[in-house]
Amino acid sequence: MEEWPDGEWVVRSLSGAASTKAYRCPGCMQEIRPVTPHVVVWPVPGATLSGGGIDERRHWHTGCWRARLRHRER
Secondary structure, three states: OEEEOOEEEEEEEEOHHHOOOOEEOOOOOOEEOOOOOEEEEEEOOOOOOOOOOHHHOEEEOHHHHHHHHHHHOO
């Protein structure tokens, strides 16, 4: 788990070998291609305004996840 100003998040790193399909990164809106290492993130239930839970999990480029709060401020 990671704690950020926008809540608590479950963050799991995926190796390239564990990634078998493409996803759209919500940070940059670019495709995360299969076999690309990245993170899967979802809010801890009750820890964010949205309510949280695994149903809200998203696949992010690792760098996009780390920089997401900086980009929101623009």
